[in-house]
Amino acid sequence: MKYNIVVSGGGTGGHYYPAYSVIKELENNIDFNLTYFTIYNRLDYFKVPQDFPEATHIPLRVKGLIRPLYSIKNISILLNTYKNYLKVKKIMKNNRPDFVILTGGYVTVPVGLAAKDLKIPIFILEQNKIMGIANKVLSKYAKKIFLTFKNTIGNKYPEKSIISGNPLRVPNTINRTKLLKNLKFDDNKPLVTVFGGSLGSDFIDNLMIDVYNHINDINFLHISKNLKSQWSNVRVFKYLDNLTEYLSISDMAISRGGATSLSEIDFFELPAIIIPWGNSAENQQFLNAKSFNKENIHIFTENDINSKDIIDIISNVHKRKDYIIKKENPSKIITKTILDSLGGA
Ligand SMILES: CC(=O)N[C@H]1[C@@H](OP(=O)(O)OP(=O)(O)OC[C@H]2O[C@@H](n3ccc(=O)[nH]c3=O)[C@H](O)[C@@H]2O)O[C@H](CO)[C@@H](O)[C@@H]1O
Incomplete structure (x- = not known):
């Protein structure tokens, strides 16, 4: 039928x-x-x-x-x-x-x-x-x-x-080496993926500039319509259709509080810094983030985060033990x- x-x-x-x-x-x-x-x-x-x-x-x-x-x-x-x-x-x-x-x-x-x-x-x-x-x-x-x-x-x-x-869009296989090669990164540093939902976030972009000026022992994949990379450890893309593949090989994420982004972060068990978008309908992004609240998920409002908070948290990021999918x-x-x-x- x-x-x-x-x-x-x-x-x-x-x-x-x-x-x-x-x-x-x-x-x-x-x-x-x-x-x-x-x-x-x-x-x-x-x-x-x-x-x-x-x-x-x-x-x-x-x-x-x-x-x-x-x-x-x-x-x-x-x-x-x-x-x-x-x-x-x-x-x-x-x-x-x-x-x-x-x-x-x-x-x-x-x-x-x-x-x-x-x-x-x-x-x-x-x-x-x-x-x-x-x-x-x-x-x-x-x-x-x-x-x-x-x-x-x-x-x-x-x-x-x-x-x-x-x-979610879960990759069939995780090939960290190949994906890192696409980004022209070596496998010797942790990878942090930074994105602002599907629409991007100027707020997150601006916050990260200072972070990038201070940190060079971590690699970053950053999705942004406006940011231009001037740092050797930061790759910027306007949009990636296969972003979930990159999340699956990341060691941390920095993101807004959209429910699908959060579900992906949760699915791949990534530590994360979440900055919910303050103007989302019925403040849903903050409620989403609070519901995903657990160890290693750091939630900040737009008013109470600064680049130093991010630098402090990501200074402790290290490569995960393995990159395998454990959930259905x-x-x-x-x-x-x-x-x-x-x-x-
Ligand atoms: C402005 C608005 O209406 N925001 C809502 C919208 O956000 P938004 O569309 O930003 O939603 P989410 O953050 O939940 O999801 C974004 C999705 O886009 C994907 N992605 C993003 C960038 C990229 O380069 N490639 C890519 O594939 C992410 O992997 C993720 O799957 O839907 C969410 C889920 O209903 C809500 O919680 C948000 O409040």
């Missing part, structure tokens, strides 16, 4: 990559046609044609609600969501998907509401400690809700929720649960 599957979720990597991971795992288990609804001109819009060239890619021109939610501009945003809901419903009426997977972000609202009307099973993934607005609206209609965290704030349906963890990718349990709940593959 060949399934028809609809997936939506995006705007940022934090919402898109969990969807990517589940689709990849589904590919290992069943045969299917994929339709992906992306947000026009956002990360998912560019990645879907690259990652899934065979999929039917349908970009929607949707916008997220403005905070505060009572802002008058939200009326036209809601009207536009309604228009897109009608569009999606027409498309799904024709292609009758067997199920729909939604991984958060406002694009999922018209897709989820259309699926609900057509009685198509809906599976929701929530990466954050505090449930996003789109998932709050849609969770009532979901067959199952997959959570990264226990006690996700705002989740009203614990009876149909599963704490699965966040599905949550995409496996999510895929199994979805297929079981439909009556098996």
Whole structure:
């Protein structure tokens, strides 16, 4: 049997990559046609044609609600969501998907509401400690809700929720020597990866300049749209599609508090310095970071961190004992649960 599957979720990597991971795992288990609804001109819009060239890619021109939610501009945003809901419903009426997977972000609202009307099973993934607005609206209609965290704030349906963890892009094999060679680094120093979620962070970039001026016995991989490297031990890339491969061979990470970045840091058991983005919706990044709080995870707010704190912490970084994956990718349990709940593959 060949399934028809609809997936939506995006705007940022934090919402898109969990969807990517589940689709990849589904590919290992069943045969299917994929339709992906992306947000026009956002990360998912560019990645879907690259990652899934065979999929039917349908970009929607949707916008997220403005905070505060009572802002008058939200009326036209809601009207536009309604228009897109009608569009999606027409498309799904024709292609009758067997199920729909939604991984958060406002694009999922018209897709989820259309699926609900057509009685198509809906599976929701929530990466954050505090449930996003789109998932709050849609969770009532979901067959199952997959959570990264226990006690996700705002989740009203614990009876149909599963704490699965966040599905990730896990490399099949870890080849530290090859990856270090790509970076033109020797294997004799620890590697620290610095990134600000999928959008980058000027705040982290600025903080690191002073660190780089002081530390040369550690190698750094830094993702930044603006920074130019002038240090022999720092490699800067604007974006790396295979960042998780580099995380898997890192000895520490410095990052924002996006849930997917944190899940990756946790999965590869990296010590980390986390500086949640102060303006994230409902301050979710700080709540995420607090939930991942454990030894070796140093959490700072933007107001209480300076470059000296970073220098002090990373002065103690050393190479890990080994670089092997010890955990199972949550995409496996999510895929199994979805297929079981439909009556098996
Ligand atoms: C502005 C915004 O809406 N931020 C949200 C968004 O953040 P954002 O998209 O930044 O999300 P995350 O930090 O959770 O995830 C970033 C993802 O991008 C990947 N990556 C990053 C840089 C790079 O060069 N290559 C690469 O692959 C990371 O490996 C990770 O998989 O989604 C998260 C998860 O719902 C939320 O917690 C954040 O609050």
